[in-house]
Amino acid sequence: MNQRRSVFLITCVAFGFAFLYIPILSMVVFSFNASKLVTVWDSANSPTLKWYYSLLNNEEILDAAWISLKVAIINASGSVILGTLTGFGLSRFTNFRGRFTLNAMATAPLVMPEVITGLSLLLLFVALEQLIGWPAGRGITTMTLSHMTFSMAYVTVVVQSRLATFDTALEEAAMDLGAKPLKVFFVITLPIIFPAILSGWLLAFTLSWDDLVISSFTSGPGSSTLPMVVFSKVRLGVSPEINVLATLTITVVTLIIVGVSFWMARSNRIERAT
Amino acid sequence: MRRTPWSQRFGLSGRGLVVLLPYLWLLLFFVVPFVIVLKISFADIDLAIPPYTSLFQWDDKNVLSIKLNFNNYVFLFTNELYFKALLNSLKVALISTLICLLIGYPMSYGIARAKPATRNLLLLLVILPFWTSLLLRVYAWIGLLKANGVINNILMSLGLIHEPLAMLYTPFAMYVGIVYSYLPFLILPLYANLEKMDWQLLEAAEDLGCRPWQAFYKITLPLSRNGILAGSMLVFIPAVGEFVIPALLGGPNALMIGRILWDEFFSNRAWPVASAVAILLLLLLVPFMMWYQSIQARESAGAR
Numbered sequence: 001m002n003q004r005r006s007v008f009l010i011t012c013v014a015f016g017f018a019f020l021y022i023p024i025l026s027m028v029v030f031s032f033n034a035s036k037l038v039t040v041w042d043s044a045n046s047p048t049l050k051w052y053y054s055l056l057n058n059e060e061i062l063d064a065a066w067i068s069l070k071v072a073i074i075n076a077s078g079s080v081i082l083g084t085l086t087g088f089g090l091s092r093f094t095n096f097r098g099r100f101t102l103n104a105m106a107t108a109p110l111v112m113p114e115v116i117t118g119l120s121l122l123l124l125f126v127a128l129e130q131l132i133g134w135p136a137g138r139g140i141t142t143m144t145l146s147h148m149t150f151s152m153a154y155v156t157v158v159v160q161s162r163l164a165t166f167d168t169a170l171e172e173a174a175m176d177l178g179a180k181p182l183k184v185f186f187v188i189t190l191p192i193i194f195p196a197i198l199s200g201w202l203l204a205f206t207l208s209w210d211d212l213v214i215s216s217f218t219s220g221p222g223s224s225t226l227p228m229v230v231f232s233k234v235r236l237g238v239s240p241e242i243n244v245l246a247t248l249t250i251t252v253v254t255l256i257i258v259g260v261s262f263w264m265a266r267s268n269r270i271e272r273a274t
Numbered sequence: 275m276r277r278t279p280w281s282q283r284f285g286l287s288g289r290g291l292v293v294l295l296p297y298l299w300l301l302l303f304f305v306v307p308f309v310i311v312l313k314i315s316f317a318d319i320d321l322a323i324p325p326y327t328s329l330f331q332w333d334d335k336n337v338l339s340i341k342l343n344f345n346n347y348v349f350l351f352t353n354e355l356y357f358k359a360l361l362n363s364l365k366v367a368l369i370s371t372l373i374c375l376l377i378g379y380p381m382s383y384g385i386a387r388a389k390p391a392t393r394n395l396l397l398l399l400v401i402l403p404f405w406t407s408l409l410l411r412v413y414a415w416i417g418l419l420k421a422n423g424v425i426n427n428i429l430m431s432l433g434l435i436h437e438p439l440a441m442l443y444t445p446f447a448m449y450v451g452i453v454y455s456y457l458p459f460l461i462l463p464l465y466a467n468l469e470k471m472d473w474q475l476l477e478a479a480e481d482l483g484c485r486p487w488q489a490f491y492k493i494t495l496p497l498s499r500n501g502i503l504a505g506s507m508l509v510f511i512p513a514v515g516e517f518v519i520p521a522l523l524g525g526p527n528a529l530m531i532g533r534i535l536w537d538e539f540f541s542n543r544a545w546p547v548a549s550a551v552a553i554l555l556l557l558l559l560v561p562f563m564m565w566y567q568s569i570q571a572r573e574s575a576g577a578r
Contacts, residue, residue: 012380023414089293105300113515120307
């Protein structure tokens with residue numbers, strides 16, 4: 001490659017990554033700052049872990065985190081099932097009635113502004129409650145159902161793109177040898193797309209764990225999620241505990257993502273070697 | 275693409291069962307809600323729970339009367355605030371998309387041309403912030419941009435400025451927040467597109483005497499058109515309805531339609547007005563969503 005062009009490109013890439021990472025790093029650094037002013041470094045008493053202790057003793061945040069965790073886990077497991085079925089249907093059945101509609105319905109939540117999705121789901125739950133008495137009130141159930149509806153779209157995309165790259169010959173061979181379609185799916189297809197299903201689960205978990213807007217519309221009294229508590233705190237200004245929360249989140253996410261990518265890179269290499 | 279024998283062997287029943295569950299799910303939780311939003315946008319505000327009137331009324335003589343109330347729409351169209359907010363949202367989303375392209379295109383290009391090992395690491399670095407809470411990443415900018423925030427403190431200690439710059443709660447902060455949050459959405463599809471590019475075309479063009487910039491303009495740019503469009507739609511469409519970023523960084527004067535919908539719903543409890551805003555916003559965005567779908571269809575057809 002041309003020398004001058006590569007210098008230009010490297011500068012652009014470096015600038016872009018600095019833009020993406022400086023805010024994240026600043027939160028990590030200031031989570032150890034003793035000063036209540038957050039962004040003014042108190043060099044006499046810092047670094048300190050005092051905000052870490054105070055976060056871990058903050059009942060409001062811990063309660064909200066527990067609700068978020070429950071919603072995120074049920075959501076991730078449910079959307080993986082729905083998303084895998086959709087992704088499988090869309091990529092393996094090339095023509096069935098309603099394919100176009102299913103494809104449109106499954107991809108639209110990816111770009112739909114959250115305020116619209118949130119409002120429409122809430123109005124659905126209110127109407128359903130009037131009509132059949134279920135779901136009674138709003139809370140964890142309504143939030144989970146809402147999260148599943150937009151998370152499954154992401155799982156669908158991940159599963160579909162994995163299915164698009166693997167050869168159908170394996171499935172066909174198994175069927176030629178007399179395996180039933182259901183058995184082929186569980187013995188051949190599922191193990192091959194397992195990495196995609198795992199990424200889909202993690203993605204659905206994260207989407208739910210981070211969601212503020214749709215949860216705000218569909219939650220009820222006493223079921224505030226972590227983002228809802230964070231949002232109400234952040235609206236009042238910066239708070240040292242939020243920096244700690246951000247640092248913990250970033251650490252966990254980085255460990256999981258790096259771990260999973262290493263594991264996938266390794267299993268890819270094994271797959272190619274055999 | 276070769277027709278897979280799945281369809282023949284599974285038979286209609288098995289096939290139907292696989293897609294039936296997600297189909298019904300999306301119908302109930304994605305399509306039906308919009309019908310209800312449309313219905314409630316024609317209702318009137320009522321001091322009841324839920325706070326809107328019913329459209330259908332059975333009177334004693336077995337007559338069903340349907341009352342459609344167009345006042346919410348009339349209200350939206352005669353009140354300048356909503357029109358301004360809608361225009362402003364489109365403007366903000368468009369400018370943010372362009373800035374994302376300006377930063378994201380060279381980045382995607384650089385990543386696509388890096389060595390395979392570096393490429394995976396860089397890609398991981400693009401994806402990582404995307405997995406960390408949007409709310410927390412937007413929050414980080416409050417700490418950077420506020421009057422006694424990090425940027426002002428650095429500039430003052432360097433002696434470049436003597437008074438803190440007012441950056442937080444301005445349009446500038448809102449643009450920074452949107453571009454920052456949506457940049458990975460633009461880079462990923464663009465990178466996926468550029469990665470498939472045949473770079474020998476560029477070498478051939480340069481061998482034939484094309485200047486590098488000319489080759490870029492004539493070959494790379496047209497070939498990456500679908501990636502550019504797909505990435506731009508992934509930024510533009512959600513940005514039009516964005517709520518969190520204007521609410522946290524934009525200050526009280528940041529007129530964005532997503533915020534207006536939120537306030538109508540939560541502060542004014544005007545559910546019918548909020549529904550009418552949602553319907554208008556949806557009508558505005560549906561053409562872009564359809565465009566996005568057709569680009570996606572073209573991309574996956576091209577990949578086969």
